[in-house]
Amino acid sequence: MLSKEKFRQIELLKISTKRIVDNLFAGDYFSIYKGRGTEFLEIREYFPGYDDIREIDWNVTARAGTAHVKKFREERDIIVILLVDISSSMGYGSKDEAKRDKALELAALIGMSVIKRNNRLGLIAFTDRVEVFLKPCGGRKQFYRLMDSLINIKTEGRGTDVSKALKFLNRTAGKGTVVFLISDFISDDYSRVLKTSSRRYDLIPVVIEDQLEIELPEAGLVELIDSESGETALIDSSYHPFIRQYTAAANARKKKLYDLFRSAAIDSITITTNRPVLSPVKELFYRRVRMRSMQ
DSSP states (O other), rough: OOOHHHHHHHHHHHHHHHHHHHHHHHHHOOSSTTTEEEEEEEEEEEOOHHHSSSOOOOHHHHHSSOOHHHHHHHSSSSEEEEEEEEEEGGGSSSSSOOOHHEEEEHHHHHHHHHHHHHHEEEEEEEEEEEEEEEEEEOHHHHHHHHHHHHHOOOOOOOOOOOOHHHHHHHHHTTTOOEEEEOOOOOOSSSSSHHHHHHHHSEEOOOOOOOOHHHHHOOOEEEEOOOTOOOOOOEEEEEOOOHHHHHHHHHHHHHHHHHHHHHHTTTTEEEETTTSSSSSHHHHHHHHHHHHHHHO
């Protein structure tokens, strides 16, 4: 049973994302997912305010003298699973919002878009183990169930095991499922299972990061705490050789991650805690629309 406070939190997320969803997903957004078959329905006159301008068939329009659209229908329902990292490191944030807050906002955005299009939505929330599994289904109740699970969860694990989460996905999800893997990817090697999963699903990694993890400001002596292991270290953030070493290590880790995505031919986006979620999501969708139009 949702408490009043938790329900209020979910409602605020729903309200804040509703307009974004209505605008961003006004067209046939889900046709950009890989492997989605479509069935031709009809060609008819274009109705402003109802039809998406991107559906206009310009050849027919030129012959008829008035705007016409070509309509298609998805051949099958789309299943979207949110694979969300809820480990201790996701609770970190150097500014007003933690990485987990951004993951929650993104989950609300994607979740609403899926439910509004009458598709099925599922959840795998993980740490160093699978903490929550919601079998994909449709309807508003599923959206609230998913958001409640992410907000209310009391985790048993502290670490992050992306490989274990992907292996669980491979055992429970059908081929062709759309999967948003939302994590800071601070985990041991998972490259092999990620490549296997990318061949089975339309896998979209979403990297959540905080600027302080990439660039350390000069602030004198600072105590760093590993949120997953609890280990502490006292460092001098004004010592330039250390700053250079810290930045180089962070950039090397980031390059290795994106090299992995490229080698597996996977789309990915990066969301930082100090910037809105919407921009990188729109960039991903529009990039896919362009790629689809070129095929």
